[in-house]
Amino acid sequence: MAGPGWGPPRLDGFILTERLGSGTYATVYKAYAKKDTREVVAIKCVAKKSLNKASVENLLTEIEILKGIRHPHIVQLKDFQWDSDNIYLIMEFCAGGDLSRFIHTRRILPEKVARVFMQHALQFLHERSISHLDLKPQNILLSSLEKPHLKLADFGFAQHMSPWDEKHVLRGSPLYMAPEMVCQRQYDARVDLWSVGVILYEALFGQPPFASRSFTELEEKIRSNRVIELPLRPPLSRDCRDLLQRLLERDPSRRISFEDFFAHPWVDLEHMPSGESLARATALVVQAVKKDQDGDAAAALSLYCQALDFFVPALHYEVDAQRKEAIKAKVGQYVSRAEELKVIVSSSNQALLRQGTSARDLLREMARDKPRLLAALEVASAATAKEEEAGGEQDALGLYQHGLGELLVLLAAEPPGRRRELLHTEVQNLMARAEYLKEQVKMRESRWAAETLDKEGLSESVRSSCTLQ
Numbered sequence: 001m002a003g004p005g006w007g008p009p010r011l012d013g014f015i016l017t018e019r020l021g022s023g024t025y026a027t028v029y030k031a032y033a034k035k036d037t038r039e040v041v042a043i044k045c046v047a048k049k050s051l052n053k054a055s056v057e058n059l060l061t062e063i064e065i066l067k068g069i070r071h072p073h074i075v076q077l078k079d080f081q082w083d084s085d086n087i088y089l090i091m092e093f094c095a096g097g098d099l100s101r102f103i104h105t106r107r108i109l110p111e112k113v114a115r116v117f118m119q120h121a122l123q124f125l126h127e128r129s130i131s132h133l134d135l136k137p138q139n140i141l142l143s144s145l146e147k148p149h150l151k152l153a154d155f156g157f158a159q160h161m162s163p164w165d166e167k168h169v170l171r172g173s174p175l176y177m178a179p180e181m182v183c184q185r186q187y188d189a190r191v192d193l194w195s196v197g198v199i200l201y202e203a204l205f206g207q208p209p210f211a212s213r214s215f216t217e218l219e220e221k222i223r224s225n226r227v228i229e230l231p232l233r234p235p236l237s238r239d240c241r242d243l244l245q246r247l248l249e250r251d252p253s254r255r256i257s258f259e260d261f262f263a264h265p266w267v268d269l270e271h272m273p274s275g276e277s278l279a280r281a282t283a284l285v286v287q288a289v290k291k292d293q294d295g296d297a298a299a300a301l302s303l304y305c306q307a308l309d310f311f312v313p314a315l316h317y318e319v320d321a322q323r324k325e326a327i328k329a330k331v332g333q334y335v336s337r338a339e340e341l342k343v344i345v346s347s348s349n350q351a352l353l354r355q356g357t358s359a360r361d362l363l364r365e366m367a368r369d370k371p372r373l374l375a376a377l378e379v380a381s382a383a384t385a386k387e388e389e390a391g392g393e394q395d396a397l398g399l400y401q402h403g404l405g406e407l408l409v410l411l412a413a414e415p416p417g418r419r420r421e422l423l424h425t426e427v428q429n430l431m432a433r434a435e436y437l438k439e440q441v442k443m444r445e446s447r448w449a450a451e452t453l454d455k456e457g458l459s460e461s462v463r464s465s466c467t468l469q
């Protein structure tokens with residue numbers, strides 16, 4: 001028996017030690033190979049009686065298939081054994097524990113960390129277009145705490161289980177199960193997207209959306225058709241909120257599709273660590289250097305920052321220590337050049353800002369009889385004021401966008417004349433401001449990522465960004 005009260009079971013060739021955890025169907029132990037290497041592994045003991053009757057055979061076939069899979073974000077299945085009561089899966093040991101523990105010891109994760117985790121976790125599903133059907137933080141493991149790479153566990157099992165059986169329900173899985181799974185008991189691959197939404201929600205807010213004190217309360221929340229509301233704190237980016245809302249759509253036909261999910265700006269698959277990251281970063285640097293030589297500081301700065309967005313994942317991807325160091329040294333140089341360019345760009349920006357303000361004063365004089373225009377100009381001035389505050393970029397951007405919306409409507413109705421010309425200039429100025437700010441916000445994020453990488457070495461950036469919070 002593999003029950004917790006019974007101590008570790010015996011198994012040929014291995015010494016089983018501490019219990020690492022237990023999930024819905026199994027108990028997992030840390031173990032050492034008796035032979036030469038004394039390799040550390042994790043052994044998962046699945047009681048045969050917890051499987052559907054017809055499933056044992058299928059499961060064994062599935063295990064054979066899983067044994068053939070090697071992927072950086074899948075827990076590797078090395079081998080398996082069985083006896084009359086249990087099936088034993090001998091797996092790669094993940095020293096970092098599971099995502100559930102990772103989240104809860106940190107309370108919440110910053111968006112950037114959550115994003116890297118999502119990209120890791122979904123890479124495999126995306127590449128092979130297969131479903132997991134039981135995604136939850138307990139089934140997502142971390143390779144180590146120093147270099148936390150995510151690995152999906154419990155693969156290929158869900159098909160063999162009845163997810164709504166008593167065991168599953170009692171162990172709290174419905175927290176991550178799509179409503180159609182519980183209510184209709186019929187579902188397809190789209191349930192994974194719901195689960196991803198719940199995991200993301202929990203990573204960012206500290207608890208899943210249906211967190212409940214009792215099973216009755218939980219069931220009510222699952223069966224209700226209320227829209228899932230997102231807490232206001234911590235404040236999240238607009239893209240992140242949008243994605244959460246579209247993942248946590250109860251009706252699977254209205255839920256975000258896989259295609260749209262992978263194309264969503266927050267998921268940002270383009271910047272996911274891959275073999276191409278370095279080439280893309282380098283190509284952007286080449287362009288940046290060219291613009292820099294041409295004296296176009298703003299364009300060069302923007303290109304350097306775009307390049308950094310690929311260097312960060314490129315470093316993530318690189319496993320060779322020497323090559324990693326070489327990339328880091330290069331990145332250091334680009335960051336310094338970007339800093340210099342930033343000084344140049346921001347002083348010319350100050351001049352533009354002053355010009356814009358005096359043009360606006362003139363327009364205001366000519367708008368005395370137009371309260372709506374005056375109000376829109378007020379918004380623009382408020383945006384400019386915010387822009388000069390430290391850290392006010394995001395708010396300023398919102399105000400500019402709001403002001404622009406109003407002014408564009410007014411411009412359309414404005415008869416030809418001097419005021420129309422000024423209005424037109426104002427709209428163009430505001431658009432330029434908004435663009436500039438967008439770039440600034442992006443650049444700050446890139447710099448942040450680069451700094452993290454400088455201090456800690458990139459493979460640790462995930463961890464360090466957690467402690468930065």
Ligand code: ADP
Nearest residue numbers: 020021022023024025026028042093094098138
């Ligand atoms: P179940 O099928 O019962 O849900 P899991 O495979 O999810 O079993 O494992 C249960 C728990 O055991 C996980 O949540 C995790 O904490 C721990 N665990 C599982 N596999 C490993 C592993 N390879 N390395 C380290 N811990 C593991």
Ligand code: MG
Nearest residue numbers: 023024139154
């Ligand atoms: Mg599990």
